[in-house]
Amino acid sequence: MNQDFLAPDSHITTGKPKPPRVSDAVLDRLASISSGTLTSQLFKRGYRQPVMVGVRPLNARPRPFAGRAFTMRFIPAREDIDTGATVTMEPSPVNLQWVGVEALSEGDVLVIDSRSDVRAASMGDILVSRMAMRGARAVVTDGAFRDGAEIGEMEIPAWCAGITATSRLSFHHVADLQVPVGCAGVAVYPGDVIHGDANNITVIPAHLAEEIADACEAQDDLEQYIAARVRAGDAVWGIFPANEKTKAEYRQWVAAGRPELPTEP
Structure with missing residues (x-):
């Protein structure tokens, strides 16, 4: 595995120019804006549906946030690959989920493309706790989390489509990090701004953020x-x-x- 791939300024060829890095100052400004205002301005610029429909906050009082998208893409699990041996005690391309969590930078939002499949958890409370310690601003999946009650008590905003105790390995394989993904029907490119308030998760293209x-x-x-x-x-x-x-x-x-x-x- 090429470790340079996970550098904060890395970029895979996606058919788009490398996006600008949105500053923390702009993220703080966006965090104070409502999703309704954001979507109105995006609509004026031709973005018809930037809202992730079907995901809900686990936090009783979700705090607003805006952060840079760090993406994780799931594909269906396969029996000869996704076994208990997949979970290693060391960084490994076989266990990209943990590699991704450790690669997060302060100000990132982890966006997990779970293919809208809630049969198995995208992750649980330990990995979410580690993300929070690394300065992640939120975690969003169109799948499910396990340990929903525990995650809901954390300060880090966590959004998902369901709760299940079923292990990720039952149905999901982490195939890629920092590539374009679809989450809850919205295209997300690494570095896009992910905005959340009490109502919605909205995706803002990085070049339009300011x-x-x-x-x-x-x-x-x-x-x-x-x-x-x-x-x-x-x-x-x-x-x-x-x-x-x-x-x-x-x-x-x-x-x-x-x-x-x-x-x-």
């Missing part, structure tokens, strides 16, 4: 102004979605120092 952050922050500020107008008694008609008149009034409000709008009793 542009999307700028646009979303502007959209949120405008919509907060519109919400204040509605609380002050204005009808939604004519101000939402914002037309040019509303945008001009918003700019005047900003220029005036953002005076507080009255709230209708």
Whole structure:
């Protein structure tokens, strides 16, 4: 196995240029934005379905996050390969799952393409704990986790499509790391931004990350102004979605120092 493959700046030929590395500062900005605002801005740029449908958080109060995608691809297990001997005590290409966990960098989100197969667990609480210690911001799979109750108590956000105690080796083989994958019906390339809030997991192409952050922050500020107008008694008609008149009034409000709008009793 070529260990250079797992270097933080590694990139396999995917038919796409090497993506830029999204900075921690941009990730922090994106983490504070809602999935609804993100998807609106992505839709304006032609991205119709960036949301992973069918995955749910294990955490009772999932905290928002944004991180760089580190991908792991499963294929179906095969009886002569996926046995108890697959789990080794040393780094090995036979056990790519553990190699991947140890290759994670701070700010990464592990995205596991489990082929939407929940019959066996994608991983359990020990590996998730190790990921958290390495600075991973979240873990997402379109399959299942084992130890769901234990993972749900951790601070690291964990999203999945189900819970099962069945061993990964029963149905899954880890075939690749850091290659394009499909997770819950969404294409994910290494380095893409994975965003999570209490509602959704959204995928943002790395090259759009800063542009999307700028646009979303502007959209949120405008919509907060519109919400204040509605609380002050204005009808939604004519101000939402914002037309040019509303945008001009918003700019005047900003220029005036953002005076507080009255709230209708």
